[in-house]
Amino acid sequence: MSAAQATLNHTLPVDYLLHLADNALVLGQRNAEWSGHGPILEEDIALSNNSLDLVGQARLLYQEAAAQIGNGATEDTLAFFRDVPDFKNYTLLELPHHAPLAGTSASDRDFATTLVRNFLYSALMVLVWDKLQHASHEQLAAIAAKSLKEVRYHLRHSRDWLLRMGDGTAESHGRAQAAVNHLMPYTQEFWTRTEYESEASKATGLDIASLQNDWNQIVDQALLEATLKRPAAGGFVPTGKHSIHSEHLGFMLAEMQSLPRAHPNATW
Amino acid sequence: MSAEQTTPAKQAGAKNDVTSSASPAALKEWPLWEVFVRSKQGLEHKHCGSLHASDSQHALQMARDVYTRRQEGVSIWVVQSSSIAASEPNDKSEFFEPSSDKVYRHPTFYEIPSEVGHM
Numbered sequence: 001m002s003a004a005q006a007t008l009n010h011t012l013p014v015d016y017l018l019h020l021a022d023n024a025l026v027l028g029q030r031n032a033e034w035s036g037h038g039p040i041l042e043e044d045i046a047l048s049n050n051s052l053d054l055v056g057q058a059r060l061l062y063q064e065a066a067a068q069i070g071n072g073a074t075e076d077t078l079a080f081f082r083d084v085p086d087f088k089n090y091t092l093l094e095l096p097h098h099a100p101l102a103g104t105s106a107s108d109r110d111f112a113t114t115l116v117r118n119f120l121y122s123a124l125m126v127l128v129w130d131k132l133q134h135a136s137h138e139q140l141a142a143i144a145a146k147s148l149k150e151v152r153y154h155l156r157h158s159r160d161w162l163l164r165m166g167d168g169t170a171e172s173h174g175r176a177q178a179a180v181n182h183l184m185p186y187t188q189e190f191w192t193r194t195e196y197e198s199e200a201s202k203a204t205g206l207d208i209a210s211l212q213n214d215w216n217q218i219v220d221q222a223l224l225e226a227t228l229k230r231p232a233a234g235g236f237v238p239t240g241k242h243s244i245h246s247e248h249l250g251f252m253l254a255e256m257q258s259l260p261r262a263h264p265n266a267t268w
Numbered sequence: 269m270s271a272e273q274t275t276p277a278k279q280a281g282a283k284n285d286v287t288s289s290a291s292p293a294a295l296k297e298w299p300l301w302e303v304f305v306r307s308k309q310g311l312e313h314k315h316c317g318s319l320h321a322s323d324s325q326h327a328l329q330m331a332r333d334v335y336t337r338r339q340e341g342v343s344i345w346v347v348q349s350s351s352i353a354a355s356e357p358n359d360k361s362e363f364f365e366p367s368s369d370k371v372y373r374h375p376t377f378y379e380i381p382s383e384v385g386h387m
Contacts, residue, residue: 042319042330049333157329164322 015196021061022089028054053150080260091240092186112175119158135204166226300349301327305341
């Protein structure tokens, strides 16, 4: 790597790479919870495919972050040996697969909640990766170009299910609407700014808040076709990307990280 | 399994249809689709399996997720199984056996010029 390139790459704050990576890893882990539990075989595989795409994106981003951090950091130390106050994912992505209830995250899995979340996040990431593939940071641009193809399919898959459930039976409509009502407020976090995003925008040219209109169009058009209503905006704005999370992330990380923490450096 | 979802296997007289007795209601309601995938090197679509889906687009997406996740294909066809007319095993003798002694139908009595390429 030339000195000029190295300088260029360091203009991207590592927290921004971790934010993108944590988003992908946390949602990838959540969707992996459907493995072996899908409503039908084909959807079980579809959600596992989605999960593997996201974990793959997370790996590339963690590798990039680890290269910047140095000091022995690897993709594995970043994924498995950081705790809740270090993660910078959107709160939306760490929520269990069900609406608020008294119980553990393993108590129930609601397919509508899973698919609505995938839809809301994919609709954002299609726009984000599309911008980032033109970033001046070479590696990030390459990761974005690869991820864009994957997330386009995630959007297609989740949007398709949103329409089928919304415009389906009374039961499926009710579940889809409940999931939209539950999850939509969490998307308000997308449009808030963090310092590392502002800093990153110098290298990426991306101001996340500028995507809001395009995202609204994708979401509103799909909700219209699905005969679903968008809940009124407002209320609490989550702070996951500021590393202040819901009560759910800790339990998720505990499960995800238990093996490497019990057996560090274990190999197959 | 309803009448319009009759599969080639059923037409062929399969008595023990496990899908109709053991699976949840959803599988009974979604028709069966046959999946054909064309590989990178392949010239034609080949049958690779079947799945239940609610319509053709749904079937295409499921086929993508189930049958092309190891880079098997560059193109997918799905056909509703009920649209396939299948020959009966009982017709085997009159359908296929008459050709068994017509060796002159095999193109082995002349050489194909190499310029012809794939036939």
